[in-house]
Amino acid sequence: MRIFIILPMPSALTPDQEIQELRDQLRHHEYLYYVDDAPELTDAQYDALMNRLKKLEEKHPELVTTDSPSQRVGGKPKDGFAKMPHSRPMLSLDNAYNEEELRAWDQRVREALPSSEAVRYVCELKLDGLSLALHYVPGAHGSSHLERGLTRGDGSIGEDVTSNVRTIRSVPLSVSAAKLKAVGLPQSFEVRGEVVLPQAAFVKMNEEREAAGMAAAANPRNAAAGTIRTLEPNIVAQRRLDFYAYFLLKDGEFLLPQQSTTLEALRTSGFRVNKYAKALKSIDEVVKFIADAEPLRDSLGYEIDGVVIKVDATAQQKRLGFTGKAPRWAIAYKFAARAGITKLEGVLFQVGRTGKVTPVAALTPVLIGGTTVSRATLHNADEIARLGVRIGDFVSVERGGDVIPKIVEVVEDKTHLRGTKEIVFPENCPVCSSELQKIEGEVDWRCVNNSCPARVREELLHWSARGVMNIEGLGDAMVAQLLGQSAELGGDAEVVTEEGAPVVTRKALIRTIGDLYRLKRDDLLSLERVGEKTADALLAEIERSKRAGLARVLLGLGIRFVGERTAQLLAAHFGSMDELMSATAEQLEAVNEVGPKVSQAIVEFFAVEKNVELVKDLASQGLEMTAEKRVTTSTLEGLTFVLTGTLPNLTRELAKEKIESAGGRVSGSVSKKTNYLVAGEEAGSKLDKATSLGVAVLDEAGLLELLG
Missing domain, CATH: 1.10.150.20 (5' to 3' exonuclease, C-terminal subdomain)
Structure with missing residues (x-):
């Protein structure tokens, strides 16, 4: 073990040299403490080094740099968080919930690649946090320093939360020239990873909130998301968030040829990388990794909800490409839902955007997998009848991933007696009293009143959501005020029975989505807890949304x-x-x-x-309602194509676009209904199957000729 004894710096050192020496020592010990979990100094020794650095920097402010360990906590953003586009979309992953689905994904991957190619996978724990993109730019003496940290946002545009990211001790403020050289990284690069709130920090935070008379946070993931968007960097620093890196990019492209080498390069560069990651040769090894990982859930000190499996080779990733929302070369295996037993205290009836009325169980709060659950969906009237559930029953509740907790069954034994009050599904809307209707062939009852306050509210929340019009600041409480409803309607977005029905407290400022675009500054200033900055920011967001397309x-x-x-x-x-x-x-x-x-x-x-x-x-009101029109023809109308192998000039995505633009359809597998197989170099089993079925085979030139 290396022992550091705090002694006065040699007088021969200049202030610049002494400051640099202190910074190097502090960075080294930050890495040992926050990344390697192997501290060499006591807290007092570390603080002594930091205090000496701060005093020197106070005496020589001209020597202060943004990547100094003393500069982690800075001032709060003046006008909230600016929005910035990502270098490439931050997409979500498709999910597998059992071994059969996982093996089906493996088969799709292998069928899409030449049969002669070996496919290796990398398994990583699926951390239950939020994604961040960190951008590094050239610094002094050949190093790189942190320039920007962006949240995932809607996947295309994130929020600049750099001031808060800088407080996360496992995020390097700079990477030395020596480390860059050791792994062959350029000075400008991007790191993507996951921010989590450790369970110990989560428990401590909730204890402090409850002592202050505040509601406890529901789970570590929500607490981490709320923390990273707090406008007070001091609070973020106190929460002790952690960052785990898993991607390295340059101008939106992956830097290294394998995911496994990427993880090692990140680790060598000073980033925290989850130690439970492994390169594997087969899907059988992946299945074993998952089986070994699930029992770790309660001993890690942070929340996980599954395992992420990625194709290791980035060249294969490129050929596999993406669907509309997710990469084809990665999948998330979700662990089985956790369950708990609690009491059903009542039922709320929630009215959604389309008028669908959903029964929601009000439960005695129960801790399930680190999350306090007090609500669970009952889906519809048929599900209530199937379960035979009554108010007062004890029920088994499951929570899995992002899925809303659901009641699995009624528990009846000597210690869990049955309830006596039946659940009566309403005949009229619990908000506007309109008669509910049921469409033939469907199980749901709906409120068909387009002006129902609950429907309008949900329409506005949907309109403003990320991924839709992305109007920051138009959340539950604000929408409730604009509609003249009680602010209590905000938060859980639930509309309940007469005990807690929404109350109209003031004249509504808006009644439709269109009214949003007629709001004036004075309208917003008339609302509770809305100041000039909030009003101006919301109006700017509404105006920006006109260009969404x-x-x-x-x-x-x-x-x-x-x-x-x-x-x-x-x-x-x-x-x-x-x-x-x-x-x-x-x-x-x-x-x-x-x-x-x-x-x-x-x-x-x-x-x-x-x-x-x-x-x-x-x-x-000026909303843009046009798009670049894709010119289509009927050249390939009614024809089905399958693509395989690598074409000399066209990417698979471009070939697919050309076929669809000509009226054709692209399928993922060869069958008797396939008209043409378009085969490039290293075509695999699809070519064999097409030949056996007598399907016509084209090369790229043949496809282009067919397209005319």
Whole structure:
């Protein structure tokens, strides 16, 4: 063990040299303490070094640099957090919940790559926190220093939380030239990883909150997310967040040829990398890694909810590509849900954006897997009948990943007696009293009153959400005030029975989404706890949202079955809202991935005069409702293609786009319905299957000739 004895610095050192010596020592000990978990100094010794550095920097302010260990905690942002685009989208992952789904993913990966290629995987624990992107730029003497830290945001645009990221001790403020050289990193690079709040820090934080008369945080992930967006860096520093790195990028591209070498390079560069990561040769080894990892959950000191599996080779990752929302070369295996037993105290009835009425169980709070659960979904009236559940029953509740906790079964034994009060599903909307209706063939009851305050509220929250119009500051409490409802309606977004029904407390400032764009500064200043900065910031966000484009507007309108991917396809096909609104069901179904169910929902939506009036109102307020129209032909109409191998000039994504633009369809697997297999170099088993089925095979030149 290296022992540091704190002695006066030699007088021969200049102030500059002494400061640099102290900084090097502090960085070394920060790494040992916060990254390696192997401290060599006591807290008192470390503090003595830090105090000496601070005194020297006070005497020589001209020598202070942003990457000095003394500068971790700075001033708070003046105007909140600015938004900035990511170098490449920060996508979510598809999930597997059992071995069968995991092996099916492995098969898809292998079928999409040449059969001659070996596929290796890297397994990493799936930390239950929030993603960050850290940008480093050239510093002094060939080093790099932290320039910016961005949250995931909506995946495309994140928030600049640099002032808070700097307080996280496991985030290096600088990386020395020697470390960069050791792993071959340029001075400008990007690191992505996960921020977590350790369980011990979470418990301490909740104890402090309860002592101050504040509500305890629900779970470490939510607490970490709230902490990183706090406008007080001092508070962030006290929370002791941790950062675990897992990606290295340069200008949006992965720097190294394997994920396994990336993790090692990050570790060598001074970043904290989770020690439970391993390169594996087969899916059988992956299954064993998962089996070994799950029992670790309660002993790690931080929350995990699964294992992330990635294809190791970045060249293979590029060929596998992405779906609309996730990479094909990675998947998250989610651990089995944790369960607990608690009492059903009552049932609330929540009215959603589409009018769907959902029963929500009010439970005696119970701790399940580190999270306090007091609400669980009962789904619908049929589920209540299937469970045979009554108010007062003891029930088994499961919580898995991001899924809303659900009641699995009623518990009945000598210590858990049955309740006596039946749950009666309402015949009328619990908010506006309109008669509920049930569509034939569906299990859900709906409020069909388009002006129902609960529906309007949920529509506004959906419209403002990240990934839709992304209007920062338009959350539960603000929407409740704008609608003239009690602020108590904010938070859980629940509409309940008469014991807690929303109360209109003042005149509503808005009644529709269109009214958002007519809000004035004085309107907002008339609301409780809204000052000039808050009002100006919200108005700026609302104005910025006008430029979100056609796909986001379509998504924001909340048309049933129209998600992000479908909205993008519709926008690219029609190019304008006017063309889309006038389209017939047949014309809509000409769009790739749009079937009868989706087309019917779109036609029915625009058949409602209120919806047409809303679109016209939004257009009159200046919202952009156009998109770059993808020119399509019917050259390949009705033909199905499968792509395999590496084409000489076209990427798989570009080839797919060209086929779809010509009216063709691209499938992932070869069958008797396949018309053409487009095969490049190192075509694998798909070529063999196509040959056996008599499917025509094209090379790139043949495809381009077919396209004309």
